[in-house]
Amino acid sequence: MPVDTLLKVETTGKWTSGVQTSVKVRSFEPFIVDEPTDLGGADKGPNPVELVLAGLSSCTSVMIAIIAKEQNFTYDAVNFSNSGELDLAGLMGAEGVSPHFQTIDFTVGISTSESIEKLQQLQDEVEKRCPVMNLLRDAKIPVTSQWVIN
Amino acid sequence: MPVDTLLKVETTGKWTSGVQTSVKVRSFEPFIVDEPTDLGGADKGPNPVELVLAGLSSCTSVMIAIIAKEQNFTYDAVNFSNSGELDLAGLMGAEGVSPHFQTIDFTVGISTSESIEKLQQLQDEVEKRCPVMNLLRDAKIPVTSQWVIN
Numbered sequence: 001m002p003v004d005t006l007l008k009v010e011t012t013g014k015w016t017s018g019v020q021t022s023v024k025v026r027s028f029e030p031f032i033v034d035e036p037t038d039l040g041g042a043d044k045g046p047n048p049v050e051l052v053l054a055g056l057s058s059c060t061s062v063m064i065a066i067i068a069k070e071q072n073f074t075y076d077a078v079n080f081s082n083s084g085e086l087d088l089a090g091l092m093g094a095e096g097v098s099p100h101f102q103t104i105d106f107t108v109g110i111s112t113s114e115s116i117e118k119l120q121q122l123q124d125e126v127e128k129r130c131p132v133m134n135l136l137r138d139a140k141i142p143v144t145s146q147w148v149i150n
Numbered sequence: 151m152p153v154d155t156l157l158k159v160e161t162t163g164k165w166t167s168g169v170q171t172s173v174k175v176r177s178f179e180p181f182i183v184d185e186p187t188d189l190g191g192a193d194k195g196p197n198p199v200e201l202v203l204a205g206l207s208s209c210t211s212v213m214i215a216i217i218a219k220e221q222n223f224t225y226d227a228v229n230f231s232n233s234g235e236l237d238l239a240g241l242m243g244a245e246g247v248s249p250h251f252q253t254i255d256f257t258v259g260i261s262t263s264e265s266i267e268k269l270q271q272l273q274d275e276v277e278k279r280c281p282v283m284n285l286l287r288d289a290k291i292p293v294t295s296q297w298v299i300n
Contacts (some may be wrong), residue, residue, distance in 0.1 A: 005238040007189075008198050015228035021211040023204040025160035025196035030243075031181070033208035039157075040216070048209035050159050051201045054173040058183035059164035059198035061171040063241065066190070078165035088155040091213065091279045102156075123299050129241045132198050135250040138160040140290035150216040 018042055049100070052132075053082050059132035060108060067125045074117055077111040079150070104136060104144040116149070123147045152179035168192055199251070202282075203232050210258060219273045223268055227261040229300070254286060256295040266299070273297045 013023040019041045020034040034049055035041025046054065057080035064078060083105050090099030110119065127133050127145065129138075137145050151179040169191045170184040170231050183198055185191025196204065207230035209266075214228060233255050240249030262268065277295065286293050 005242070007236045008199070008233055009203060010231070010233040010235070011200055011207060012232075013201040013204065013211065013230040015211045019212040019215045021208040021230070025200045025204065026186075027193075028196060030205075033204065033211075035212060036176075041212075041224070044256055046161075046178060047159070048205040048212065049174045050161055051205040051208070052282065052285070053159060053161040054163065054175065054181075055198040055205070057161060057290040058171040058173060058201070060184060061165050061183075062169040062191075062198065064165070064169070065169045065191065066241075080163040080171070081160070082162075083158055083160040086281065088157050088159045090284075091216075091281055092155070093275075093279055094224050098284065098288070099279050100281040100288070125243075129243055129249050131236065131241055131250040133200065133238075134248065135202070135289050136286070136293075138250070138290060139285050140246070141285075150213070 009122075009134060020044060039148040049084065049086060051054045052063075053104070055076070055132045056082055056104070056106060056136065059130050060126060061107075063130040064108075064110075064122065071118070071125070073112070073114055073122050074115070075110050077114040077150070078096055079105070082106040083100055090139040098138070101136070101141045104141055104143045106143060108145065109150040110147065111150045118149055119149060152155055169195055170236040199234065199236060201247075201255070205235055205282045206232055206254070206256060206286065209280050210256075210276060212281045213276040214258075214260075214272065216278070217272060221268070221275070223264050223272050225260050225262040225264070227300070228256070232256040232277070249267070250289070251291045254291055254293045256293060258295065258297045259300045260297065261300045264299075269297055269299060 032045035090097040182195035242245040
């Protein structure tokens with residue numbers, strides 16, 4: 001195994017009140033993760049599964065930057081939107097119901113003068129190598145992604 | 151399927167510069183996801199895989215709050231720390247190397263006067279029903295978790 005490609009990442013956190021947690025990453029200001037009031041929280045921040053969806057968009061963004069360079073693909077702007085559906089019966093303890101995402105829809109809009117073929121090539125390579133996309137697909141979540149030119 | 155237990159969550163985002171993304175969840179202030187400088191970023195915020203680890207701690211925190219009530223388990227404080235190891239060869243395109251976590255270590259420290267047996271019971275049920283923990287385990291990531299009484 002090529003030891004010099006190994007990367008260790010770390011976070012810490014502490015329960016603050018209710019279903020609320022303060023999370024700390026490296027030297028950044030701690031941020032609050034909570035639940036909306038209808039899910040029993042005080043609605044002071046995004047919830048944990050929203051963080052995972054935020055991870056999907058931002059990871060895709062990193063991979064676009066890296067792979068666009070490799071493929072000489074130029075672009076001016078990228079927008080992301082995603083949604084995920086969960087069945088709360090899973091976390092409430094119903095047997096046979098996954099507590100995480102049943103499905104995820106993901107749209108990537110790119111402002112570019114490149115061709116549809118080059119966009120497809122970019123999408124294919126990004127999705128093949130993106131850590132968070134692969135995490136979700138390895139967990140057998142059907143992720144429907146649509147890449148469009150804006 | 152019990153339709154009233156379905157929950158849809160959504161996020162949006164936009165590429166800002168380099169490998170940096172601004173992510174928006176509901177009505178909260180957008181936050182910046184970036185990479186450290188040694189990974190090609192401007193280090194303006196946590197990176198995408200750190201968000202996933204933050205999701206694991208905060209999701210566990212929500213589930214502890216819910217399940218402790220069910221089990222009449224009382225506690226005064228909870229702390230979380232986790233680390234994950236990735237092999238960057240995966241995202242660089244090496245065949246056969248997963249681009250996401252090779253392993254994750256997770257420690258939960260609880261201040262409580264409950265017994266070790268009751269703590270084990272809490273841990274078992276939380277890990278069985280926690281959305282983010284199940285996502286990681288469904289993706290076949292070996293997650294080593296250790297729950298201790300502080």
